[in-house]
Amino acid sequence: MTRQIRYYEAIREAHAQILASDPQTYVMGLGVPGPTGIFGTTKGLQQEFGEGRVLDMPSSENGMTGVALGTSLLGKRPILVHMRVDFAVLSMEPLVNQIAKWHYMYGGHMRAPLTIRMIIGRGWGQGPQHSQSLQAWLAHIPGLKVVMPTTAHDAKGMLISAVADDAPVVLFEHRWLYGTTSEVPSEMYKVPLDKAAIVRRGRDVTLAATSYMTLESLRAAQILSDIGIEAEVIDLRSLTPIDVPTLSASVERTGRIVVADTGHSLFGVCAEVIAAVTETSFSHLKSAPRRIGLPHIPTPTTPALADLYYPRATDIACAAADMLGATHRLPVTVTGEHQWLDVPDPSFVGPY
Known part of the structure; x- marks a missing residue:
């Protein structure tokens, strides 16, 4: 059940x-x-x-x-x-x-x-x-x-x-x-510890993400869909090992990849995923891969700085649209402002 x-x-x-x-x-x-x-x-x-x-x-x-x-x-x-x-x-x-x-x-x-x-x-x-x-x-x-x-x-x-x-x-x-x-x-079941999951199918660009950034990638995919770009969203789920075959197969279909992680961009998950994809599927890439993550500075406490620190769906959508030469088709509200400040996502119910 x-x-x-x-x-x-x-x-x-x-x-x-x-x-x-x-x-x-x-x-x-x-x-x-x-x-x-x-x-x-x-x-x-x-x-x-x-x-x-x-x-x-x-x-x-x-x-x-x-x-x-x-x-x-x-x-x-x-x-x-x-x-x-x-x-x-x-x-x-x-x-x-x-x-x-x-x-x-x-x-x-x-x-x-x-x-x-x-x-x-x-x-x-x-x-x-x-x-x-x-x-x-x-x-x-x-x-x-x-x-x-x-x-x-x-x-x-x-x-x-x-x-x-x-x-x-x-x-x-x-x-x-x-x-x-x-x-x-309701019963006990197992999910493999070494497989990514394709959570949305698309043909134009691959959005690969970890954890909460998968939700932001799904939101980005909807933004892109509104301007005619169909994004495939992959939830990485496992980092060691990374499911390279699933990622490569997707990139070979779409020719483009944006990777989003909750951690820092430099020396991080995004870099490793992009390296793996370029090693296996370089000839299929139509544009340079992009990575979306935290800047290489400690997390700020003040809301004014936090608003500039955390990437969101809009950042992912802008990166993907730029790959396809479609940034001009994005709404001004997407290209000009963030969707969330450093406050919990509406789905968060606490306690702290």
């Missing part, structure tokens, strides 16, 4: 079904048992499964990540939750030097099957220490699988797949997605 449920409800349901089906799993994180339950994704789980399976943790990310590693080596399958990716920075040593390399260092005889949820996103001037998107940083580390589910359906299915996987998996969740809805089966 499928129903329309919210992204955070899908993640909460995945947690509950994982905990109920496998006694070796547990959930741990700062605020996990709290009244808001990490944007609702863990709310009430401790009451349902007990303090031994759903644990709060101190502000000691490095040490508790080591605990998660140790228990995974003893047969557990922990889910470690960081309410902000910025907090996870404190756990880089065990994550990068130990967890990512464990399987390799021991010749495949030992594994570290743990899942780490990291929350990204912006809003209300949270500034440089609470709104970063560091997925490219972790995707650079061999041994880690990095995924970014965009829909409620994928959020549930990819979390279930991550916990079942013997590799360490990092899931990045944008907090502006928690209020979005999609059709989600």
Whole structure:
């Protein structure tokens, strides 16, 4: 049976079904048992499964990540939750030097099957220490699988797949997605951790995006459609590995690609996707690829600067239209102003 449920409800349901089906799993994180339950994704789980399976943790990310590693080596399958990716920075040593390399260092005889949820996103001037998107940083580390589910359906299915996987998996969740809805089966199911999804078909330009920027790309595709340009939108979903065959096949149909990511443009996901596409499909490109991401400066706190900092659907649409020599056909409201300030998308329902 499928129903329309919210992204955070899908993640909460995945947690509950994982905990109920496998006694070796547990959930741990700062605020996990709290009244808001990490944007609702863990709310009430401790009451349902007990303090031994759903644990709060101190502000000691490095040490508790080591605990998660140790228990995974003893047969557990922990889910470690960081309410902000910025907090996870404190756990880089065990994550990068130990967890990512464990399987390799021991010749495949030992594994570290743990899942780490990291929350990204912006809003209300949270500034440089609470709104970063560091997925490219972790995707650079061999041994880690990095995924970014965009829909409620994928959020549930990819979390279930991550916990079942013997590799360490990092899931990045944008907090502006928690209020979005999609059709989600009530039973347990898996979504592959290595496949992109084509979420809109088109013939003129490929828009490839991650996480929340997939929603902005869909909005951009509608703007472009209004002036006769049909954009194909690809939700990357997985960063390691990137689904190059799906991207290449799309570019070979459209001849153009714009890549949009929630992180910084330089040395990031956009650059890697464009490199992969040019290596495989260069002869099919009709114009130079474009990348849409954050500028190479820390996140500003003031609304006046944030309005100029974050790319939106209008930026994606302008880049695509320019490729086709159609910028002059865009409405003035598209070319002259942003759609959103640094305030939550209307789908965001809080709590903060």
